[in-house]
Amino acid sequence: MKTWALLSFTACGISLLLCGCGGGSTPAVVSPLAGNWLLVGPMPTNEFSFPPAPPTPSGVRLAMTFDVAGDQVIAGGFGSNFCDNVEAGFEFGDVAGGILATDGSFTVAPTTSPLEAVSIKGTAPKGSGEPWSGSYTVSLGGAHLPACDANFSGTFTAISFPLVSGVYVGTGSTLAGPNGVPKAVPLTFEVTLQQGGTVTNPGNGAASNYFSSALLIGSIKVQGSPCFSSGATQSTPASAVFGNMVEARFLMDDGSTLIVSGPLTDVTESHIATGIVLVEGGKCGGFSNAIELRGLDRQS
Numbered sequence: 254m255k256t257w258a259l260l261s262f263t264a265c266g267i268s269l270l271l272c273g274c275g276g277g278s279t280p281a282v283v284s285p286l287a288g289n290w291l292l293v294g295p296m297p298t299n300e301f302s303f304p305p306a307p308p309t310p311s312g313v314r315l316a317m318t319f320d321v322a323g324d325q326v327i328a329g330g331f332g333s334n335f336c337d338n339v340e341a342g343f344e345f346g347d348v349a350g351g352i353l354a355t356d357g358s359f360t361v362a363p364t365t366s367p368l369e370a371v372s373i374k375g376t377a378p379k380g381s382g383e384p385w386s387g388s389y390t391v392s393l394g395g396a397h398l399p400a401c402d403a404n405f406s407g408t409f410t411a412i413s414f415p416l417v418s419g420v421y422v423g424t425g426s427t428l429a430g431p432n433g434v435p436k437a438v439p440l441t442f443e444v445t446l447q448q449g450g451t452v453t454n455p456g457n458g459a460a461s462n463y464f465s466s467a468l469l470i471g472s473i474k475v476q477g478s479p480c481f482s483s484g485a486t487q488s489t490p491a492s493a494v495f496g497n498m499v500e501a502r503f504l505m506d507d508g509s510t511l512i513v514s515g516p517l518t519d520v521t522e523s524h525i526a527t528g529i530v531l532v533e534g535g536k537c538g539g540f541s542n543a544i545e546l547r548g549l550d551r552q553s
Contacts, residue, residue, distance in 0.1 A: 284321035316496030425546035453488035509535020
């Protein structure tokens with residue numbers, strides 16, 4: 254059985270990306286490698302699939318988001334693998350870094366993690382949106398992993414998909430009321446998202462000139478909650494898109510933080526499979542307080 258390795262990119266990834274770029278100066282030319290790429294499709298999923306196997310098990314799936322500053326390549330990704338009759342997802346435990354050679358070749362790998370080690374090799378495209386080829390190797394840690402999960406590798410032709418942009422809506426319900434009192438309350442969500450923006454240094458809050466394709470900016474409106482009605486993403490901790498995984502943190506008008514996360518289900522980016530929205534702090538925050546939100550659909 255697989256272990257779902259959740260990436261804490263929103264807390265540390267943007268800061269490492271900024272540091273990896275030497276403090277953040279805007280590249281003179283935007284590299285064709287920058288942006289979102291589907292390396293091995295279809296889009297990865299974070300849904301567990303237990304025996305019996307799904308009708309058409311898809312094997313390895315892998316999506317990436319790249320930034321390039323000078324000769325530095327910074328990347329993060331999300332993937333899933335069907336193995337030993339079980340399917341589940343994995344995410345990089347940290348931001349991956351590498352050097353872009355003069356011929357366009359590069360290798361990126363995250364800092365050493367006991368849960369996963371991922372290496373991506375390829376040659377950057379010469380034009381924006383053009384496919385490019387490469388190879389990947391993945392090693393997953395954890396007890397009692399089957400051999401097909403511990404190490405796998407392959408080749409790919411990467412396909413570009415757009416930066417996330419639009420208004421997404423969905424309906425859900427609370428799993429518990431204030432102070433942990435169970436009470437199902439229907440809620441409606443309107444989430445405005447824009448991927449790509451200028452990074453703020455999380456260490457001192459200073460603005461930089463560095464534009465990151467991974468950074469996610471947005472706002473949220475919630476109807477039906479007795480605790481909050483609106484919120485917006487903040488510079489720290491930052492929100493981000495890593496491959497096809499959307500991770501948005503909204504500071505709400507009651508002081509709470511809403512964490513909305515889930516994978517884009519296909520390259521049209523029309524649906525985000527959110528699942529559970531976590532509530533931290535404020536009037537309704539707490540371990541037992543969460544919101545069931547099956548998904549968000551793009552309206553515009």
